[in-house]
Amino acid sequence: MSQYKKVMDPTAHALEKLAIAKGHTDDTAPTVPDTQHAKAMSQPYDTHAITFQKVGDLIKNIDIPEWLIEDFIEMNTLSLIFGPPASYKSFVAVDFAACIATGNPWHGHDVKQSPVFYIAGEGHTGLKRRFLAWSIEHNTDLNDTPLMMSDCSTDLMNANARKTLCEQIDQMIKDIGTPPGLIIFDTLARNSSGNENDNSEMSRLIREVEFFMKHFNCNILLVHHTGHKESNRSRGASSLKGGLDPEYQVKRDGESNLVTIQNTKLKDGEAPHRKTLEFCQVELGIYDAKGRPVTSGVLVDTDKQPSPEQKSTNLGKNEEIVWQAIRSRMAKDEPTEAAVIRDDLKAQGFGVSNFSRVRTSLLNKGLIKDDNGRLIPVNLNG
DSSP: OOOOOOOOOHHHHHHHHHHHHTTOOTTTSOOOOHHHHHHHHTSOOSSOOOOOOOHHHHGGGOOOOOEEETTTEETTOEEEEEEOTTSOHHHHHHHHHHHHHHTOOBTTBOBOOOOEEEEEOSOHHHHHHHHHHHHHHTTOOOTTSOEEEOSSOOOTTOHHHHHHHHHHHHHHHHHHSSOOSEEEEEOTGGGOOSOTTOHHHHHHHHHHHHHHHHHHTOEEEEEEEBOSSOTTSBSSOHHHHHTOSOEEEEEEOTTSSEEEEEEEEOSSSOOOOOEEEEEEEEEEEEEOTTSOEEEEEEEEEOSOOOOGGGSOOOOOHHHHHHHHHHHHHHHTTOOOBHHHHHHHHHHTTOOOTTHHHHHHHHHHTTSEEEETTEEEEOOTTO
């Protein structure tokens, strides 16, 4: 097979773009002169040629999922967490980073212990205090932990900046002896000069980030803001979300200290249940000029749940069917395990292929809860 690919000259490339923009098919597109076509076809590939394998061979060796954070972040994926200002999203990133670097479980979820590089674009003084607070709360010494934080941001859209960052991480790997398991960019806006509202630029940013994933064989986590008008989605072009594996929304419950982490995108598998944590202040053992204790925050486990007004009551058709099925069994004091509800719906002639996804959606909305395997409906009025 040929190891060369076509690289169009500027005229041919411009005509092709014009044809696409005008919706031409191959039969109606403007014709590239034969001499230009021959010249273009003679240019060498700038990447390796595409190869193919039979799907029948590929599915004989399905990879078993490996987790960076069990059930939340799979290995070698591009993840994003987003939230508005003061939603504690950077505290979530710090929590991820410290747990992975130390090997401490993340709130009941096992982690794959590995070095973490935290590319901090802002708030360096505050981040140092947050890591100290985490260390105190978890009684874990971070002195010999492979957890590194930058002293400034980078620019993922700049080739020289990417090269410098890559070289610095490579040098650190020589010192610690192990490549990173996770690189965090906090925030995306501070670490990119690209126009986040431009689909083509965000597509390019995804490609640049994937270079780090492939070079270091690691995960990438982006910390991002919510949209200016749409608080339930991350800010910017849709191509950014399209390039992600998992995406999580970080949301603070009103003025309380409860923080919810809810999956908003997952390419494969069943979305994890919403996680609720509580933000607590920790004294750092140092004092300001007036003798007052200096504090920072940390996220801890809690049995508390967000206030009822945060629950969504906008049920889809399938959600309504499942919710009513659970209520019906509860009213008769009958079993309400997921398998039982699924069998009920199947016997009534309802399609059940999306049952797991609907159940997860109801759990995330706070409309049902899982009590040791039993699904318990929560009153819509809270």
